[in-house]
Amino acid sequence: MQNEVITFRSPKSRISEAFKELRTNLEFSMINKQVKTILVTSALPGEGKSWTSSNLAVAFAQHKKKVILVDADLRRGTQADIFNVQASSGLSNLLSDIDQNEEDFDKIDFDKYIMKTEIDNLSIIPSGIRPINPSELLASNAMKLLIDILKFNYDYIIFDGTPSILVTDSIILSSLLDTTVIVAKYKTTKIDSLKQLKKSIGNVGGKIAGVVLNKIPNKRQEYSYGYTGYYE
Numbered sequence: 001m002q003n004e005v006i007t008f009r010s011p012k013s014r015i016s017e018a019f020k021e022l023r024t025n026l027e028f029s030m031i032n033k034q035v036k037t038i039l040v041t042s043a044l045p046g047e048g049k050s051w052t053s054s055n056l057a058v059a060f061a062q063h064k065k066k067v068i069l070v071d072a073d074l075r076r077g078t079q080a081d082i083f084n085v086q087a088s089s090g091l092s093n094l095l096s097d098i099d100q101n102e103e104d105f106d107k108i109d110f111d112k113y114i115m116k117t118e119i120d121n122l123s124i125i126p127s128g129i130r131p132i133n134p135s136e137l138l139a140s141n142a143m144k145l146l147i148d149i150l151k152f153n154y155d156y157i158i159f160d161g162t163p164s165i166l167v168t169d170s171i172i173l174s175s176l177l178d179t180t181v182i183v184a185k186y187k188t189t190k191i192d193s194l195k196q197l198k199k200s201i202g203n204v205g206g207k208i209a210g211v212v213l214n215k216i217p218n219k220r221q222e223y224s225y226g227y228t229g230y231y232e
Helices: 014-029 049-062 089-098 132-137 141-153 169-176 190-203
Strands: 037-042 065-070 122-125 154-162 180-186 208-217 222-226
Touching: 014 049, 014 065, 014 132, 014 180, 014 190, 014 208, 037 049, 037 141, 037 169, 037 222, 049 122, 065 141, 065 169, 089 132, 132 141, 132 154, 141 154, 141 169, 154 169, 169 190, 180 190, 190 208
Parallel strands: 037 154, 037 180, 065 122, 065 154, 180 208
Antiparallel strands: 208 222
């Protein structure tokens, strides 16, 4: 597992504590709302969405919750590498399998696509083979069926989506999932980009839990993470 999963490698670090606080804030915001599916996205590449997704998933798993992390970046998935999982198939393959066997789920071997990690309570679904139609695949009925199946079997499902300004994949997912966390990079992400992203998610009926601001320098010249609050 790569060192970037700091919530596992250094559970008492400043950044790990920030992710625990993020987890607590999300749990508090989800009381009585039956929120189980969380999309993590960003405006543009390089702002830390996959890093945030993996560490947030670990934080929930450490809280004795049964968690699955779904790599929904079908164009450039990284979670298999982050968790050092060897996988020849993943989400794209699973969605195709569901589509072909929609009338008989018993034919689907879900264990083929769901990979255990070395972290208790945490599994992942890698992105799989890159499809020619990622947006259409994520908007498919197979995706909706998969979300329902995962909700039945897990406490929390974290989706690592694509950056949302360049492609529509995560905007589509935001309309299917319970809430969205937006990741922004300190002194890099533009306010106009966040406004555009917020509008796009709102236009499809998606909900936004809040914004994670990362790469905030502190006096020790480390990096910390902040959470801006919630949108109603």
